[in-house]
Amino acid sequence: MSLSVDIRRSFGGFDLRTAFDAPEGVTVLFGRSGSGKTSVVKSVAGLVTPEQGNITLNGRVLFDAATRTDLPVHKRRLGYVFQDSRLFPHLSVQDNLCYAARVSGRGVKDPREVGALLGISHLLDRRTHSLSGGEAQRVAIGRALLSEPDMLLMDEPLASLDGPRKAEILPYLETLRRETGLSILYVTHNMAEVARLATHIVLIDEGRVVRSGAPEEVLTDPDMVRLLGIRDAGAVLSATVSRHYSDGLSALAISAGEIMLPTVDAPVGAKIRVRILAQDVILARARPEGLSALNILPARVLAVRRGEGPGVIVQLQAGEDRLLARITRRSADTLNIIEGAECYAVMKSVAVSQTDIAVGLQTGL
Numbered sequence: 001m002s003l004s005v006d007i008r009r010s011f012g013g014f015d016l017r018t019a020f021d022a023p024e025g026v027t028v029l030f031g032r033s034g035s036g037k038t039s040v041v042k043s044v045a046g047l048v049t050p051e052q053g054n055i056t057l058n059g060r061v062l063f064d065a066a067t068r069t070d071l072p073v074h075k076r077r078l079g080y081v082f083q084d085s086r087l088f089p090h091l092s093v094q095d096n097l098c099y100a101a102r103v104s105g106r107g108v109k110d111p112r113e114v115g116a117l118l119g120i121s122h123l124l125d126r127r128t129h130s131l132s133g134g135e136a137q138r139v140a141i142g143r144a145l146l147s148e149p150d151m152l153l154m155d156e157p158l159a160s161l162d163g164p165r166k167a168e169i170l171p172y173l174e175t176l177r178r179e180t181g182l183s184i185l186y187v188t189h190n191m192a193e194v195a196r197l198a199t200h201i202v203l204i205d206e207g208r209v210v211r212s213g214a215p216e217e218v219l220t221d222p223d224m225v226r227l228l229g230i231r232d233a234g235a236v237l238s239a240t241v242s243r244h245y246s247d248g249l250s251a252l253a254i255s256a257g258e259i260m261l262p263t264v265d266a267p268v269g270a271k272i273r274v275r276i277l278a279q280d281v282i283l284a285r286a287r288p289e290g291l292s293a294l295n296i297l298p299a300r301v302l303a304v305r306r307g308e309g310p311g312v313i314v315q316l317q318a319g320e321d322r323l324l325a326r327i328t329r330r331s332a333d334t335l336n337i338i339e340g341a342e343c344y345a346v347m348k349s350v351a352v353s354q355t356d357i358a359v360g361l362q363t364g365l
């Protein structure tokens with residue numbers, strides 16, 4: 001299922017001129033507050049009407065200004081999950097779940113199956129006002145799923161939740177992606193969510209797409225660091241769990257060798273995805289010895305970007321993967337970190353937190 005968007009619309013002083021394709025999988029629309037993400041999603045949903053352009057979903061025209069085609073919201077066959085759950089307070093969880101299926105007239109999925117997928121089976125008889133924020137949001141996702149949409153639109157679905165609730169719901173979103181195969185257009189400005197969920201990223205700035213592509217490429221593009229945020233800059237690597245040790249570490253095979261992380265909750269052989277922040281990677285020109293850091297990967301410098309501050313961003317090739325390192329300008333000069341330089345990327349095992357590890361990925365994602 002692929003979505004193609006090419007739209008224009010002016011809102012007073014703001015011009016939305018957005019064109020991108022969202023292939024099968026989870027396409028994350030990422031951009032600063034006010035960059036136009038919600039306007040794009042609302043246009044796809046049919047809640048905002050563009051002045052020009054077109055929107056198609058798997059060849060089905062949802063909107064086309066030229067032919068004056070503008071399918072109403074309920075005929076677009078899209079599920080929409082908002083920042084807040086917007087459940088009906090007077091209905092039980094079960095009735096909330098079944099509502100969208102009834103209205104869409106397409107529901108053939110079993111609510112119990114969806115309940116099990118999202119971990120809400122035990123809540124079916126509850127009234128929605130007694131649910132926690134995370135539970136309510138899972139019910140909202142279930143409700144959208146039960147309308148059997150061709151695609152799910154999720155606009156900052158975790159934004160209203162605190163850290164622990166976010167951590168609780170992310171694995172369900174990963175399961176959803178893996179088990180339903182449903183394509184998702186997902187809006188966020190949270191980089192941890194991007195790194196865990198995205199199979200495709202579209203970066204938006206001032207209503208325009210500035211970059212799109214696979215997370216491995218977009219997130220390690222040093223020219224995108226300004227937009228992504230310096231503190232969040234970092235790479236996403238695909239890895240395979242190769243061994244668990246009794247001292248609380250797991251070994252992961254990546255294309256450049258092996259890295260050790262705190263115990264990963266996935267069996268040996270599982271494909272996972274790990275986010276490694278630029279600020280957690282340090283560089284050495286010779287292989288360091290007598291160092292407490294366990295992860296030392298040979299790498300080659302692809303690019304060095306100097307900003308206005310004391311730091312520089314270094315893009316590295318390590319095996320088939322790309323990494324980013326954030327080091328001081330002084331270190332870059334002293335170590336002669338220039339394009340083409342051979343070096344070692346060093347990373348502490350404990351630098352990677354569990355929230356930066358996505359388990360249960362299929363190969364190639």
Ligand SMILES: Nc1ncnc2c1ncn2[C@@H]1O[C@H](COP(=O)(O)OP(=O)(O)OP(=O)(O)O)[C@@H](O)[C@H]1O
Pocket residue numbers: 011012014031032033034035036037038039040189
């Ligand atoms: N109906 C409208 N009338 C006037 N201006 C609008 C309207 N809808 C959106 N805008 C403006 O368009 C710009 C983009 O807004 P939008 O909500 O799409 O951004 P966003 O990237 O989703 O932001 P956030 O992350 O804060 O939700 C903003 O400047 C906003 O004020």
